Amino acid sequence: MYSVEFDRPATLEAALAGLKAEDAQALSGGQTLIPTLKQRLAQPSKLVSLTAIPSLQGICVADDGMLCIGATTTHATVAAEAGAHYPALARLAAQIGDPAVRNRGTIGGSLANNDPSACYPAAVLASGALIRTNARDIAADDYFEGMFATALQEGEIITEIRFPIPEAAAYMKFAQPASRFALVGVFVAKTAGGVRVAVTGASEEGVFRWGAAEEALSADFSAGAIAGLSLPADDMIDDLHGTPDYRAHLVKVMTGRAVSAAQ
Amino acid sequence: MTKVTMTVNGKAVCGEVEGRTLLVQFLRERLGLTGTHVGCDTSQCGACVVHVDGRAVKSCTMLALEAEGAEVTTIEGMADADGGLSSLQQAFQDHHGLQCGFCTPGMVMSAAALLAENPRPSEAEIRGYLSGNICRCTGYHNIVKAIMAASGQDVSAIAAE
Numbered sequence: 001m002y003s004v005e006f007d008r009p010a011t012l013e014a015a016l017a018g019l020k021a022e023d024a025q026a027l028s029g030g031q032t033l034i035p036t037l038k039q040r041l042a043q044p045s046k047l048v049s050l051t052a053i054p055s056l057q058g059i060c061v062a063d064d065g066m067l068c069i070g071a072t073t074t075h076a077t078v079a080a081e082a083g084a085h086y087p088a089l090a091r092l093a094a095q096i097g098d099p100a101v102r103n104r105g106t107i108g109g110s111l112a113n114n115d116p117s118a119c120y121p122a123a124v125l126a127s128g129a130l131i132r133t134n135a136r137d138i139a140a141d142d143y144f145e146g147m148f149a150t151a152l153q154e155g156e157i158i159t160e161i162r163f164p165i166p167e168a169a170a171y172m173k174f175a176q177p178a179s180r181f182a183l184v185g186v187f188v189a190k191t192a193g194g195v196r197v198a199v200t201g202a203s204e205e206g207v208f209r210w211g212a213a214e215e216a217l218s219a220d221f222s223a224g225a226i227a228g229l230s231l232p233a234d235d236m237i238d239d240l241h242g243t244p245d246y247r248a249h250l251v252k253v254m255t256g257r258a259v260s261a262a263q
Numbered sequence: 264m265t266k267v268t269m270t271v272n273g274k275a276v277c278g279e280v281e282g283r284t285l286l287v288q289f290l291r292e293r294l295g296l297t298g299t300h301v302g303c304d305t306s307q308c309g310a311c312v313v314h315v316d317g318r319a320v321k322s323c324t325m326l327a328l329e330a331e332g333a334e335v336t337t338i339e340g341m342a343d344a345d346g347g348l349s350s351l352q353q354a355f356q357d358h359h360g361l362q363c364g365f366c367t368p369g370m371v372m373s374a375a376a377l378l379a380e381n382p383r384p385s386e387a388e389i390r391g392y393l394s395g396n397i398c399r400c401t402g403y404h405n406i407v408k409a410i411m412a413a414s415g416q417d418v419s420a421i422a423a424e
Contacts, residue, residue, distance in 0.1 A: 002283065003282070003283055004282045006281075006282025006283075006326065006328050008328060008331065030326070031306065034324045034325070034326070035305055037283075038304065047282060047326075049326075049329060051329060052331075097395065098394045098396075099373065099376070099394075100306075100319045100321045100373065100395050101324075103318040103320050104320050104321070104325060178307075180394070
């Protein structure tokens with residue numbers, strides 16, 4: 001790996017100060033970033049580790065009923081501890097990568113990276129969660145800005161993700177077996193305000209909401225409600241793992257399965 | 264260079280490392296603990312799995328400085344106090360859970376982490392837990408059998424496949 005400066009502050013304030021350096025990059029679990037650095041796809045001058053900041057870790061339920069997950073909470077911890085409050089989210093976390101990856105990778109890292117095939121963006125968008133940073137709260141609908149792009153500003157750090165807990169929810173992932181990322185993953189969440197459907201892995205634009213399915217499912221929350229729908233394949237990813245048509249078809253199949261699993 | 268201090272296999276160790284030094288480089292090149300292998304260097308294969316504070320991690324995808332103050336266990340720390348094989352390691356030998364042996368350190372470390380969490384895993388749970396450990400020789404059957412045997416389960420009915 002190329003030479004890079006490293007800092008591991010114990011407070012958020014010190015981390016924010018460290019990220020003011022030119023080309024500085026926040027490091028959380030590193031399960032994407034370290035391989036990226038090895039391949040020199042990113043070459044920051046300095047890494048600011050967030051893993052020694054206690055206030056960014058852990059899971060709790062706030063007074064307003066939101067499930068609050070600290071940004072550097074690992075997938076393994078979410079899988080083990082979120083289940084009592086939000087089972088669909090815990091099950092999603094338990095399917096990310098492999099056990100060793102889940103012991104290092106973090107929810108905040110996943111969201112800051114916004115890989116178009118990552119699992120967490122689907123949960124955050126379908127749940128209508130709030131991304132809390134050092135500076136502000138960002139609604140999920142305003143956060144994801146396309147493949148590897150987010151509303152985060154330079155030097156801004158995600159501190160917490162706040163999930164409203166839906167009446168029913170499920171995530172269905174069709175895993176690409178070599179990478180264990182989602183070839184297509186669909187998160188369905190039913191709330192008092194209607195149903196939200198978020199799709200990862202499929203689109204060139206990253207995670208997105210499938211509006212037609214949301215409308216149909218808000219009227220009738222059953223897998224049959226989407227039987228007559230079809231999703232345009234125009235923006236779907238085309239790679240050696242699947243064609244756009246295949247992905248568009250999978251989105252519908254996985255949405256139906258998620259609805260059935262959420263019953 | 265920055266000083267890093269950690270406990271490795273029960274012994275306090277320290278060393279000067281660069282920001283870019285990976286945990287596996289520190290273990291192998293500075294401490295001489297070459298039992299931890301680098302297979303793919305892309306966090307796919309699991310040959311580099313060690314325990315950090317009791318949890319299995321891929322040491323090729325963690326910086327040494329991230330392990331400051333941590334308790335690290337490598338394959339060298341798995342042997343019994345008298346230097347003999349642990350029961351898990353012995354089960355790998357008894358059930359021929361290896362061929363070339365390159366992936367074995369990571370397999371043993373992942374298996375030990377699994378058994379610490381789940382003392383009597385099912386075959387499906389073992390296979391699921393080993394999803395991040397790749398073996399190109401065995402076809403996994405005897406590895407799974409060894410781990411089931413190490414957890415005290417009867418494997419006599421499982422045919423060699």
